[in-house]
Amino acid sequence: MKKNKSEGTNMDYGKSIIALFTILLFATFNINAQEKVSLEEAIKKALENNKQLKNALYDVNKAEAEVDEAYGYALPSVDLSANYTRYLEPMRFYISGGLFPSPDGSTNTGGQFIDASSDNAIDARIDVSQTIFNSAVFRSISGADNYYDAAKLNLNVKVDELVFNVKSAYLQALLQKESYELVKASKTNAETSFKDIKALYEEGLIGEYDMIRAEVQVENFAPQLISAENEYENAKNNLKVIMGMEPQINIELTDQLTSFDEEYNNDDKIDEIEDKILLVNPQLSALSMQEEVNKDFIAVYESEYLPTLSAFGNYSLQGQSDDFNFPTATTSQVGLRFKMNLFSGLQTNAKVEKAELDLKKTKTQTELVELTLKSQVKNLVKRIESSRKQLEANIRNISQAQRGYDISKIRYEEGIGSLLEINDSDLALRTAKINNLRTKFELLISYAQLDQLLGNYSDKYKLENK
Numbered sequence: 001m002k003k004n005k006s007e008g009t010n011m012d013y014g015k016s017i018i019a020l021f022t023i024l025l026f027a028t029f030n031i032n033a034q035e036k037v038s039l040e041e042a043i044k045k046a047l048e049n050n051k052q053l054k055n056a057l058y059d060v061n062k063a064e065a066e067v068d069e070a071y072g073y074a075l076p077s078v079d080l081s082a083n084y085t086r087y088l089e090p091m092r093f094y095i096s097g098g099l100f101p102s103p104d105g106s107t108n109t110g111g112q113f114i115d116a117s118s119d120n121a122i123d124a125r126i127d128v129s130q131t132i133f134n135s136a137v138f139r140s141i142s143g144a145d146n147y148y149d150a151a152k153l154n155l156n157v158k159v160d161e162l163v164f165n166v167k168s169a170y171l172q173a174l175l176q177k178e179s180y181e182l183v184k185a186s187k188t189n190a191e192t193s194f195k196d197i198k199a200l201y202e203e204g205l206i207g208e209y210d211m212i213r214a215e216v217q218v219e220n221f222a223p224q225l226i227s228a229e230n231e232y233e234n235a236k237n238n239l240k241v242i243m244g245m246e247p248q249i250n251i252e253l254t255d256q257l258t259s260f261d262e263e264y265n266n267d268d269k270i271d272e273i274e275d276k277i278l279l280v281n282p283q284l285s286a287l288s289m290q291e292e293v294n295k296d297f298i299a300v301y302e303s304e305y306l307p308t309l310s311a312f313g314n315y316s317l318q319g320q321s322d323d324f325n326f327p328t329a330t331t332s333q334v335g336l337r338f339k340m341n342l343f344s345g346l347q348t349n350a351k352v353e354k355a356e357l358d359l360k361k362t363k364t365q366t367e368l369v370e371l372t373l374k375s376q377v378k379n380l381v382k383r384i385e386s387s388r389k390q391l392e393a394n395i396r397n398i399s400q401a402q403r404g405y406d407i408s409k410i411r412y413e414e415g416i417g418s419l420l421e422i423n424d425s426d427l428a429l430r431t432a433k434i435n436n437l438r439t440k441f442e443l444l445i446s447y448a449q450l451d452q453l454l455g456n457y458s459d460k461y462k463l464e465n466k
Contacts, residue, residue, distance in 0.1 A: 049244025063151035070144035091117035118320040135303035143296030153286035156458035163457035173235035187221035294359035307340035387443035394436035
């Protein structure tokens, strides 16, 4: 049966609607889908996506190539060259008169041109040279090795810094998440209380005032809940930026602040940190290696005062012919080449002086970093000790606040308490729990900073050169 045109148009229109609906459905699913992220997964993503870290890794690869280049200057140099020449006009030499007789036997002529080339000429040559003594070359090898080590240490500094930033942002997001959940739980408690109070009011056991107060208390939680949720979302967005994730991707944090408690129970780590920090800190190690690089630059520039000695040799083959049947001749030679700069306009003096100033700057920076690290460690140790003591106090405070909240509810149910007591005790309990979360957060951040200063992150998360 033949379909009419309108039926075909309607079917096409229907297919288009279905296709559009399918696209919108998948788009909505992708927008609402959440990606679960643990702290380790967040660190892994950041290490893979961070642009500054990639640049530091490129610097390591570049330094590795420079090491190969430096060694290459100490190896023999071999060059092969070849030429083919087609003479459109022959090469000629002018010979003055009297040297050759004229056809009639006389020698008193004014001179003549002599052809000195065939139509075709070939020339092949191989040259070999080898450095025997060049102080700049040998010191450049040492400098390149040190520069490579410095680049790797600088990469470690970047890794430690990035992992700390990820961990800090993740813990901050966890703090906001659990604070939001506490506010949400308090709102649930207020709603439950309101239902109970409303039932008592309907039975005529309490006055309208208490019911209104309970309802207002529930409504007061709405802006608090919105504010807490916004802070949580902002903290997650900050984490996504550090991880290198697109902002439209929704993430769900799978860890909790309490899940990190068991990681830091080694008291010896804190007692020994001040002595250990100056030995293992990646930034100090990088500066120490930079000093060696500066010394190598000084030595390289000073080498310009010294002579260089190299050996050379070459072998060449030449031939000429009018018909490509080349007769050839070979030549070979070897020798030594000595070179020494006597005056370069005081350029070498200026280069040495600048390199020495760079060394002094690096040493000054090293001293500054050492002083800063000592101060940071002392402050961290005090903060850790203070946070630990505060956590113990928080546990007692939460226990007392919980007991106070329970008692206020019992007193109200027995008719000897007030709704204000319940609200105050609920606020005190929530405040105690939030304070405990913040203390845990500060303790974990302090330990994370210690791990950064000790270079523990770069030891744990090794990056391979690519």
